[in-house]
Every structure is written in C-alpha cells, then in structure tokens.
Amino acid sequence: MCGIAGYFELGSPTPPDKDLVRRMVGSIRHRGPDEFGAFFDNRCALGHARLSIIDLAGGSQPLSNEDGSLWITYNGEIYNYLELRKELEASHHYFRTRSDTEVIVHAFEEWGAKCLDRFNGQFAFAIYDSRDGSLFLARDRLGIRPLFYTQHGGRFYFGSEIKALFAEPSILRQIDLKGLDETFTWWTTAPPRTAFMGINELPAASYLKIQNGKYNTKSYWDLEYPETYNRQRSAASWAEELHELLVDSVRLRLRADVPVGAYLSGGLDSSATTSLIRHFTDTRVETFSIAFHDKAYDESKYQQQMSDYLGTRHHQIKCSYRDIAEVFPAVIRHAERPILRTAPAPLYLLSKLVRDHEFKVVLTGEGSDEMLGGYDIFKETLIRRFWARNPDSAWRPLLLKRLYPTLPLSAARARFYLETFYKAGLEQIDEFHFSHIPRINTTSKVKDYFTKDVQAELTDYDPLKAFKRDLPNQFYSWHHLARAQYLEAKSLLAGYILSSQGDRMGSAHAVEGRFPFLDHRIAEFATTVPPLYKIHGLNEKFVLKKAMARELPPEITKRVKQPYMAPDSNSFVQEDSPQYVSEMLSEESLVKTGLFNPLFVQKLRDKCSRLSHAHLSFKDNMSFLGVLSTQLLVDQFINNPPEVNIIDRKKFKVWHDQSIEAAEQHRG
Template identity: 50%
Template sequence: MCGITGIINLNEPEPIREETLRGMLGMLRHRGPDEFGIYRSPWAGLGSARLSILDLSGGQQPISNEDGSLWIVYNGEVFNYVELRPRLEALGHRFTTHTDTEVILHLYEEYGPDCLSQLNGQFALAIWDERERSLFLARDRMGIRPLYYALPGGQFLFGSEIKAMLAHPALTAEIDPAALAQAFTLWSVQPPASIFRGIQSLPPAHYLRLKDGRIEIKAYWSLDLSQEMDPDQPLAPALEEFKNLLIDSTLIRLRADVPVGAYLSGGLDSSLTTAIIRKYTQNHLETFSIAFSDPQFDESSYQLRMAETLGTHHHVVYATHEEIGRVFPQVIWHTETPILRTAPAPMYLLSGLVREHDMKVVITGEGADELLGGYDIFKEMLVRRFWARNPESEMRPMLLTRLYPDIAALNSPGRAYLKAFFKKDLSQTDSPFYSHSIRWGNGLRLLRFLQPQPLASLAEQAAAVPLPAGFDHWSALAKAQYLEMTTFLSPYLLSSQGDRMGMSHSVEGRFPFLDVRVVEFCNRLPAQWKMYGLTEKWFLRQVGRELLPEEIWRRVKRPYRAPIHRSFFNADAPEYIQRLLSAEALEESGLFNPIAVGQLARKAASGAALSEVDDMAVAGVLSTQLVYDQFVQHFSTRKASLTAADRVRVIDHTAEVHPL
C-alpha cells in the first residue's frame, strides 16, 4: 500500500520542482513511511510514498518498463499478479522486481486500458507515457482506494489524498456549499465531487486519460444486479460455488511478504473470513477488535468468544467517550470530509493498535452486508413495500418493531411515532430511491443548520446518484443494494471509515467480500436467498453453519456504531469543541446558522436525550468545522515536507524531451 501524487504540465514543458513533489509526498507520509520515490521530466512529476508489503527490498516506485517510456506510481494490491506474470513473461516482457506494481505496468503496455478488466484487487494507479505525453489514472471497481485530481494554473494534479494536492502552491481549499448539503443529505459527498471546490474524485471503476490538455473519463465496469438466478434451482451447488470463491478470495489476500492479521468484530462477516484463515492455513494469526466502555455499543463478548474458538492471539482497544472525542480532530484530518457519525474514531484507534504490534496488513469483513442483504435499511424497504399494499393495516407496520434496535427513539413503547415516521411517502413505491427515502429525508432535516439554508428537495439531492440502464426492472432488493453500494459503501464506509482510518497508521485493509468474483456472484443471487423473510444474509449464514459456533452464525446483525454527543459533551470535553461551536467560529466559517447550532449544543451539553437526527447534526457540524479549521484556515501550519533523513530515490529526466 502506498500514497501517490503527481503534477502534469498541460501547455508547455517546465521541469517540475523536486521541492514541490517532496512537499506533496510529505503530506502522504502516513500512507507510506518506508521509502519515497520521485520521477521528474519536462512534462511530468510523479511521487510515491511506499508502505512495503511485497518485494520489500526491490519494489521501490516509480517503476518503468524496459525502455523507460512508461512510468507507474501505484497505491494498492492486485492479488492475482502471481497468475498474470507468467503470461506477460511468455509475451516477452522482462521484469526487474517481484511486485504486482510491475505486473500492472506491463499489462498496460500490452493491453492499454483493457488491462483493468484483468485486475483483481484494490488500487489507484497512475501511468505516465513519456513518448505520448499522456497520463492514465484508474481506480478499482468498488472504490476501495481513493484518487483525486484538480487543474490549477495550467497543471493537472492528482493524489491519493487531497492534502497532498493542497501542498502544491497553486491549490487552496474552499468548501463547496452544494457538496456540504449533499454530505448532510446523502451521508457522503458523491463522486466525482469532493467537499472542496475544483477538486474532483475519480469515481470507482473508472479510468481517466489526459493527453494534449484534454481529459477523457470512462467506466470500465459497473454494478449489475439485473440477472438473478432462478430461486427454484437447488441451493447446494450455489452454496458450494460461493464458499469456494470466498475461501480463495480470502487466501489470496494473504499474499504478502509481511504478516497479515485480521479484524474481528464479533459478527458473522469477519468471523467467517477469520475462520477460513484458521482452517485453510497454518498461519499464526493475530486478531484485533474494539471494546466500548458504553455497553450500548459493545460487542466484546462475541469477539472474545470467536478469538477463543479459533485460537488466535487477540488484541483489544478500549474506546471510551472521552477517547473518541479526543481523537476526532485527527480522524477528520484523515477523512478530509464532513461525516455524520463518530464510528471512524474507534477504527482510528484500532489501526493504531495494529501498528503498535508491528503489523501492516489486516483482513476485514466489509462488503458482506451490502452484497448479501445485511442492513436494516433493506428490511425497512421490504416492510414498507408490504405495508404499502394495505396502507390502512394496523398489523403490517408492527413488523417495523424488528428494525433498528440500536435507535432508542424508534423502539419506545408508543407505536404511533413509529408508524408516522415510516409512513411518509409510503405509497411512492415506483420511486427509484424508495429504499433510501426515509434516510435521505432525515438528512434533509439537517439542512436547517446550514447557512444559507439550501432549498433542496430529495429529488434534487438524489439527482447526484447515477442509475444504470434498466434499473426500473431490477428487484426491489437489488435497487436498494445498488444505492447502498454507490452512495454509502464507497464514499463513506470504504473511505472515511476504511482506507483513511487504516492508512492513518500505515495499515492496509483487505476485503475478501469485495473480490470482483465474489461481488459478481452475489449480484446474481436471488433476492429471497439474501433476505429470507426478515432474516438478513440468509445465504451467508448457511456457509457460516459449517465454520462458526451457532451463537455467531445465528446472531442477528448488529450495526457497528459509536456514541456521538456523549463523546463531545462530557466532564472531560476537549477544548476544540467549545471553540469550534462558538458563535465567532461559526460566523468565521459562514457555513452554519449560529443560533440553530447554539441551541443544539446547549441541548447536548444539558444531558438531555438527543434524537438520531440531532446526534448526526452534532457530528456533522463539528466535523465540518474541523474541515474548515484544518484545511481552509490553518492548512499552511500543517504542511510537512520530506526530510534529509527520509529514504528518497529521485529519477531525474528533466534534460530529456521525447519527440511526439
């Protein structure tokens, strides 16, 4: 795993300053502290901050092809590089390293952009063609690894993180109010936007080509849930095929020249991948989990049960309200975007624990809920559709009591609130966004805190979500899954809660459920195999029966959450909270209504119970104020270049000009 960055001249050749690239790489040190590489030519400058996982002594980037016409910097892992390399060698390609990076480069040399269809992994890559003076950027199918770009002052900048690009003297941060409204409504900024004006995110499963100052962006893959298997076919062959795919996707993610650990949440998904490692390898296995001081969020008893059953060497980080509040500014420094929850904070602490034990790689279970129907939002959609067929029924809405046990307001003794809450737009089942209308409608309520308050409708905000051809003909569950994967999994779960929290401590997460073979197989499963009645992940549970204790594979899904307002309003509240929520700070940023935020802060400080929406507002306002404070107001104080003590390899071709 690495951090990458670069600068391309759009108009005239002008050697990129090494000092500028060093400054940009300095902002990515956490992604790759082991060594740094720089390539300079009259038209391009590339930089790599490397976290050494494969070919520890010989895989330093940038890497070139045989004649030095192509140069690559790359962030990620392609797990099938072992199988791809012999084919390339048979075609005459010569290798100088044992890395997956070089395999990608030669594959691109052979097939161009079509090489992406052969890659099974998680990646963001940049390839500079010195002869054509063209740049090729690409991002993995599910958006596991980030990649951003911008065009300030006659140059094209790219980077794994926005902070690397902001280290360039021509780029400054300015929060985009439209993107902020989108983050509050849809729970994340949707690609290709970012929270900052003029800084774009390359969408998942897309590549970008830059040549002669022109940018071309194309999708090379898409989520397709249109073709479901016949639900009347025998279950056993499908289960066997899936189990074999999951075993292989887990085992190839152990490919590394360093030890690989595993996150263990106590739920079905991570327990299953960890059990696969224990059953099919002889690896000594270190596992890591989060325990909460607040029992409402704690799952440590299940984590310890699995660790004992599997015989792993288990480590636990203890997350208190005070600790979550303490690290929240560091969390936002790494997310680089507003968030509506504090769940990334314990993940930040967890990756710190992994690094304390000298580990760089962990297997984790993200993706299973989206692919196999694990979330309450899917149950909510099915119940509301069932209720909509008889809107006056008194019994059908009672099924809603089986949802969201973690949200107290929805489980109070009075059923009138529950019924009224979920009945909104009940009959609009033809809406493509029906499954997410309640969630996003709650998000719209948060806009009252913004200043000026956007006059945005749900339809206007949802317009940022691209829908594939034929979407109207997909099953109801397939539509909901697609929306969850595109609007939440990639831009929030795999980013703010995943990549950014792992890499904050130089830890790479690997995701067996997001192997492209597993994704495409799950997308063909019948809806009723995923959600059997209101039993979530029914298909995955059948695999779990073979490998897990009954109390784990039968366990009802408990969403991973963390306390919000109690982490910021307590006896040991950090100084930054009062400062950033003061009327002066709110007026300075100009993003929020000081009166509305002041009322919210006083309510939270009083110890009164907060609604789910108010809790999200606390996280949203604080995180946005931190983004403004760290990236807009005081970014210059955070800049940190490479030092004389760093291992830096510089490839200087500034004197060479290749003719077109």
C-alpha cells in the same frame, strides 16, 4: 497501502517543480512511511510514499518498464499478480522485480486500458507514457483506494488524498456548498464532486486519460443485476459457490511478505474472514477489536467468544467518550470530509493498535452487508413496500416487532415514532431512492442548521439527482432489493464505509485493510443470487449464514445482527471534553465559517448536553456531528491549515530525473 501524488503539464513542457513533489509526498507520508520516491521529466512528475508489503527489497517506486518509456506510481494490491506475471512472461515480458507494481506496467503495455478487466485487487495508480506524452489514471472497481485530481494553472494535479493537491499553495481552498448538501443527504458526495470546490474524485471503476492537453473519464465496470433470477437452484448450491469464492478470495488476500492479521468484531462477517484464514496457515491468527466503556455499544463478549472458538491471539482497545473526542480532529483531517457519526474514531484508534503490534495488513469483513443484503435498510425497504401496498394490514406492527425484536412495542411513543419514520415517502414507492428515503430524511435534518444565506444559495440545487444521473438504463427493471443494494454500494459503501471508516482510518497509521467480500468475483456472483436467499423472511444474509454453517458456531450465525456504532454527541458534551469542542461551536467560530446558524447550534448543543444518548434522536446526533465535523474541516483545511511536511531529498530512495535540465547538468 501507499500514497501517490504528482502533476502533468497540460501545455508546453517546463522544468520540473521538485520541491512541490517533495511537499506532495510529505503531505501523505503517513500512508507509506517506509520509502519515498519521485520521477521527473519536463511534462510529468510522479511521487510515491511506500508501505512495503510485497517484494520488500525490490518494490520501490516510481517504477518503469524495460526501456524506461512507462513510469508508474501505484497504491494498492493486485492479488492475482502471480498468475498475470506468468501470462506476461509467456508473451516475452521481462521482469526485474517480484512486485505486483511491475505486473501492472507490463499488463498496461500488453493490453492497454483492458488490463483493468484482468486485475483482481484494490488500486489507484498513474502511468506516464513518455512516448506519446500521455498520463493514465485508474481506480479499482468498488472504490477501495482513493484518487483525487484537479486542474489549475495549466497543470493537472492528482493524489491519494486531497492534502497532496493542497501542497500546491495556489490551489483554491473553499468548501463546495453543493458538496455539503450532498453529504447531508447521502452521507457522501457523488463523484466527481467532493467537499472542496474544484477538487474532484475519480469515480470507482473508472480511468482517466490525458493527452494533447485534454482528458476524459470512462467507466470500465459496474454492478449489473438481472431482471429475472434462477429460482430453480437450491439455497445449498448458492451457499456452496459463495463458500468456494470466499475461500479463494481469502487465499489471494493473504499474499504478502509481511504478517497478516484480522479485525474481529464478533459479528458474522469478520468471524467468517478470520475463520477462513485458518485454511491457509498453521500459525495462530492475530486478531484486533474495539470495545467500549459504554455498554450500549460494547460487543467485547462476542469478540472474546469468537477468538476463543477460533484460537486467535486477540488484541483489544477499549474506547471511552474522551478517547473518541480527543482523536476526532485527526479523524476529520484524514477523512477530508464532514462525517455524521463517530464510528471512524474507534477505527482510527484500532489501526494504531494494529501498527503498535507491528502489523501492516489486516483482513476485514466490509462489503458483506452491501453485497449480500445485511443492512436494516434493505429489510426496511421490504417492510415499507408492504406497507405502501397494504395500508390497512394488521401485519404492520408485527413486522416491526420482527425487525426490532428488542423494541418495547407496548411503549406507545416508540411504536408511534417507528410507524411515523417508516411511513415516510410511501407514496414515492416507484422513485429510485425509495429505499433510502427514511435515511435521507434523517440525514437532511443537518441542513436546518445552515444559515439563511447558505440555504438561499442551495435553493435551486437538488442533491437527490447527484446519484440519479448515473443510474444504469435497466435500473428500474431490477428487483427493488437490487435497486437498494446498487444505490447503497454507490453511495454509502464507496463514499463512507471504504473511505472515512476504511482507507483513511487505516492509512492514518500505515495499515492496509483487505476486504475478501469485495473481490469483484463475489460482487458479481452476489448480483445473481435471488433476493429470497439474501433476505429469507427477515433473516438477513441468509446465503452467507448457510455458506459458513460448517465454519462457525450457531451463536454467531444465528445471532441478531448488531450494527457497528460508537457513542456520538455524548462523546463531546462531558465535563472533561476537549477544549476544541467549545471553540469550534462558539458563536465567533460559527460566524467566521459562515455555514451554520449560531443560535440554532447552541440550542442543539444544550439539548445534547441535557439528554443521554438513549433519549436523543438520530437526527439530533447526526446534526451535532455534521456541524462539528464541518467546522473542524474548515478550520484544518482553510482557516488554519498545518504547515506541509516537506521531505528531505536525501530520504528519497528513488529520485529519477529525466528533465532536460538534468541532462544538461550531467553533460556539463
């Protein structure tokens, strides 16, 4: 985990703006507080904030090849760097460090953009080639590490976070209404769009090259599902291969020159990764988890059971409503987008706990649900398709009972609500987003709180098309579960799970998350697993449970899945809630922002104050969080942006100036 930033002149070479680079790096210093570095010439400037994990002494950045013609600034990890290094040394590349950063530089020299196909890792980097005056930016296959860019005033700016771009004061700070519309449809924007006008996100599995004042973006990888599956192969065989891949993925992700811990939620995924760590160490694994004062969300009993079973040294943080509310502004400052749940807030506190215990790296279980069919949305898709094709079937209520075994189906209101919810969009069974219609309908409720002016501005915009435009040609020939999984990976995984809950909450306290389930080999393998072995009946992640049966107790593999959630609107309507909540939702603040109807918002706030979470709908909770997070976003990035923390020149370990001005000074 590091932070990268810089700019590239699209026109004639100019003297470098060194103060700007110091501001850009200062704005993201939380990502890499260990070292700072910069490179300049008259066309390009590269900045770096380092979190030292591999080659602590020699891995400083920016870093060059042997002759100084290629310079890189890089965030992430190339887990197979040792194997690639051997291959490159055999091709007569000379290495001066033990870092994975230098492997990227030489791999780019040797293979060009094709080097991306060889990397097993999570990364975002920029390579400047002074020989042909080009800049090459790339991002990992699944979008684990972020990368943003914009063009302004004859320059191309880039950075790990949007804050780095806004370190240039002349860049426009304005909310993109279409970005809001997409967020309040999909939970995220569709790259390259972001929540800010003119600020772009490099899509996952893409690279961008600038040369001769022009740039274009290309995709180098995608999830590809087959039209037919190997149904002759046994479940045991699929499970065995998955187990082997997971073991090797964990092995690679333990490569570090610092201690590695693990998140342990008490569920299947984190238990699996933590269990597999023990294959490679005799040291007692240190694990970290979240507990809640509100018992409706608390899983600490299962976390402790799993810690005892695995023999880990366990650390836990317990979150109250007040804790969540207090850190929520910081969560939005780091997320740089509106969010619809408070789930990132406890993860922000958890990464602080990790850092307080002097850990920089943790393994986590993200990605398993998306790759192996773990979410309810996938099972709901199967049920809704059955409903659509069998409208009079007596199995309908029985399927609900199986999907939600704790649901009191005798309660007519609850049963009516669910039937109404899952009937939504049944006539759209062949639409690309059929699987996501119930979620989209719930999320879109936030838009009811827009002002009439905002609604009028968005009348002709269809946010559904945001993710439709880049669907693969063969998408409609895939199994309906594959379609749902693909859409989930492209929207929620990359745009929310790995961003607002992943990279951003970890980097806030300089903690790097590593995700064994998101090894591209596992992602590619998972596309070939027959749907029957992902969801067996309504038993989710069947193949993973079978793969881990030898490693984990039945209490974990057979436990009913409980999705990670945190208290939402309840966190902000208590008597001791922070003052900013009233300020952000006041009529004055809402009018100033100009996005939401103050009267409607006040009614929503009154409703949330009056009812407990057990009686509030998902729509009301999401609407409250959507409004509050957007208000905070506008306040912190547009109306009252904080002063940029410029880093003193003396604190830069690397300061490599190849500008004409520096050369003349040196000669003088």
